[in-house]
Amino acid sequence: MTLRSAQWYAGENRNAYIHRAWMRRGIPTEGFERPQIAIANTASDLTPCNAHLTEVARSVANGVYEAGGIPLELPVVSLGETNVRPTAMLWRNMAAMATEEMLRANPIDGVVLLGGCDKTIPSLLMAAASVDLPAVVVPGGPMLTGTFRGVTLACGTDVWRLSEEVRAGTLSQTDFTRSESSMIRSRGHCNTMGTASTMALVAEALGTVVPGVAGTPAPDSRLLEAAHGTGRLAVELITEDRRPSTFLTKANFANAIVALAAIGGSTNAVVHLLAIAGRLGVELTLDDFDRIGSRVPVLVDLLPAGRYLMDDFHRAGGLLAVLREVRDLLDPDALTVTGKPLVDYLDDAPIWDPDVIHPREAPLVAQGGIAVLRGNLAPSGALIKPAAASPHLLRHRGRAVVFDSIEDFHARVDDPDLDVDADSVLVLRGCGPRGYPGMPEVSNMPLPQKLLAQGVRDMVRVCDGRMSGTAYGTVVLHVAPEAAAGGPLALVRTGDFIVLDVEARRLDLDVPADELARRVPNEATVAGFAAPKRGWERLYVDHVLQADTGADLDFLVGSSGSEVSRESH
Template identity: 70%
Template sequence: MLNHLRSAGWYEGSDRNAYIHRAWMRRGNPEDSLDGSKPQIAIANTASDLTPCNMHLNEVADSVKNGVWAAGGVPYNLPVVSLGETQVKPTAMLWRNMAAMAMEEMFRANPIDGLVLLGGCDKTIPALLMAAASVDIPAVVVPGGPMLTGHFRGEALGCGTDVWRLSEEARAGKITGAQFLASEQSMIRGKGHCNTMGTASTMAVVAEALGMTIPGFAGTPAADARLLSLSHETGRLIVDMVGIDRKPSDIMTKESFLNAIIAVAAVGGSTNSVVHLLAIAGRLGIDLTLDDFDAAGAGVPVMANLQPSGVFLMDDLYRAGGVLALLTQVKDLFHPEPITVTGRPLVDYLSDRPVYDDTVIVPRDAPLMDDAGIAVLRGNLAPRGAIIKPAAATPALLQHVGPAVVFDSIEDMRERIDDPDLDVTADSVLVLRGCGPRGYPGMPEVGNMPLPQKLLQHGVRDMVRISDARMSGTAYGTVILHVAPEAAAGGPLAFIRTGDIVTIDVENRVLSFDVTDDELQTRSQTPASEAAYAAPVRGWAKLYIDHVMQADTGADLDFLVGGSGEKVGRESH
């Protein structure tokens, strides 16, 4: 039995407004499509030719439409803001909150009863979930899926991960520039997002662990016909969800977020999941903190032997049994209460899921790493926290003491990193500031700084790197990120100097430098760093800088935390 439909507020009645709403939407649809008995379903579609990872989502939307019609609903394609991670400058993260805000307003303003959220590239699924959480009408995610593996000279290529690796090999003189460029033709084999366990794949896993996809959907390759079949099934499901009014707030509870953190740890997922999960939780009014990431992820073994932490790629994971087969290995760690979009708990789907290749999904008693959940570090260099992904780091560098080599901006780093006279050794700690949410703005993915060329030529392939920036989920190395408060907000990172001794102790969760509180009070920011901070005077960038919060709370805008529900305009008063 259907609840009274939200869309009836537009279409019911015989007055002039209802007449206009119905007349303009008929467009050849069946006579009964607007009679108040059929759920109106928006397919929030991030397809765009400038978001290459999402270019195929129009085809996916057609399968969703067919499922909606089959279940007795009325589907509508709703193009929403799309963000291509590799294309948008200065960084797609600058626009995540804008995309979420625009989506939220369109979801609320239109006569729709339910949502199917089509995303793939890094920021699209987070923005869609943030928006749907704020409006809180029935919603379900369709992840666009990873691309199939490309090959170069007979070797599999991991999107992103092998860009970083090959570019460093070229800078070290191990391969030629021509060879590096030749691999470009093989990197992207076809439709879908990055095939590593980067941010896109991680956010699909997150959506599934939160309960917001049909279980078993995450990780289905974009080119696999089963993705279209699941999309059709999702179209049918959303009509049922509207009928019983199963909303995001019913599905995404505090325990759901803890399950998502466990899932991210088990797959060796992206550090970017931290800012996205914090932001989504904030929209729901859930008190999720960095401490939850450290606690929930502690002791979770990494069992996905996938780049950048391992060697295989996403279509290998799928043939080995898929995400659910992997999560079944740690079923005992999951909170059993949270439900999925189907109404059944996630843990109900974590049984009878065989692993078909234990070199890809490694056994729990022989994991890739024993305890490699995202670690939260604190100390006088990061009073509100910083994060590191131990699974992507060099174990010997997880405890390290060394002198800082400080760069005041991305431009400063790029200008000096390969200077033969740069006073740097393999024991140095590279520090980059001015790249947090406010500083650049948008918190770009530059935390995995390139290593100095003179060290690369001597065989160095990793160093400790610290910044208030993010890094690509496809990247690797001993990289400490999301330092909060950021330098542009007056955090201690603004006052560190070249030569200060930095201590990193991941086991004990410490990130500090050898400067007393009294001395720190006497220091001022360098003119070069202050001059490099973003200072927009208009538009979105101005609004963003004035209202963006710090990374430890999700880098959402302060006035978007929480939700406004489904009511429109004056209805919400």
């Protein structure tokens, strides 16, 4: 076996001397002949959900060293969903690009990817797919459930719920603030089936996590045990030359889509899986999510679509118990990072609590996967998550109330004179990948205060942005093309009628085609689009693709491999 790192360390020339000498700090001479395993660590105090990953990295390192490798911690770009402005999604591609370049540039043979908060696992997998070194993911895990006044709190979801109650006048600001210190009980990411939990579980279904690990709570000692074992596996990946391109196929993505539907996962997973597939050269389309996943039953009774939280999910059997129930929908040949098919891990995966993980014959929702909508308002597609929507709104015709930007929305939504009722359709544009920029999580628009006071708790909402995986409601999102890319969403006017028919997979603007052809975006709409002059934002806006293909940058799609173009001098 010839190690990639030997290109740096082998030989007696000056360059090899420099590489060894500067890395010799405690590494024995024979250490340079062992597999060099990077631990790509997204730990950061400013990414609170990932702050504990340094402890996890130590367990990984112990496993690597025990198996005969040399562990090397590599801090990489970390994106904290709650803190980064304007939206963490703006930098997902940058984090992926930076990680890819650091993996390629350094003398390493494989990598263990440590992620947790929403964009970190997708960016790490995009990087690993592009550089194509042996790689395996250790998800950081969800937090434990907090309580306030004897009631459990769902991280993220209850922020939206409680804030709406304050706006409706049914919860005091004082009590809302008091709940703050109870919301985050422990280390770890959100304990709902938000994007962080979704991406960890989907990464396992994809085959990039050791089966049975995703969903282990962050404070659980079994996470450290799994991290240790993953470190050992990383060394095996080198000896077996098991790289992402050797086992990640269309079948793996099909299994990930089935898992996404069965767990009632976040719509954000769609844009991330499309981007990862794009890096691998796997032909995955938006229609695959509807074709494969839309009829899959939702089996997991977790907030925001259900009642329970992630530590309940783990004790009830976790992802493998879910997948066992839908085994007939999985591709039996899709391999995992261990070299074995995913289905081989399902024989001993019982459901321990059928209230949390429903058996196939008694699903939470019979057909609850993500639905892909098309029509003259979304020619390239849009998404809706029926399990998080109100059933009576899944077929609806309503008058549009249009907002040209998120700033316009915040300025007018609570205006008592706003011409809106419960049947209206709230339309927010200028929030797509290019328009904002970064495609923020603003699609689940707060309802107008005067309607909240009347008892209204859901309305149809349409947006070219994203929605937090912890959110809920009848929200049509990821509308493509976005308004800033010339999509018809830019042409909607207040008073137009919008028709939503989820069963028929339609989203249409009820305006004659000839009239629509004559329309141009109004000045306020265009003024709301991003127009950065420099830096990453300028690069992003000039090169970002649309949501229906993963919102990657056009020049990052595909793989460049692990070879370095020039030697060091």
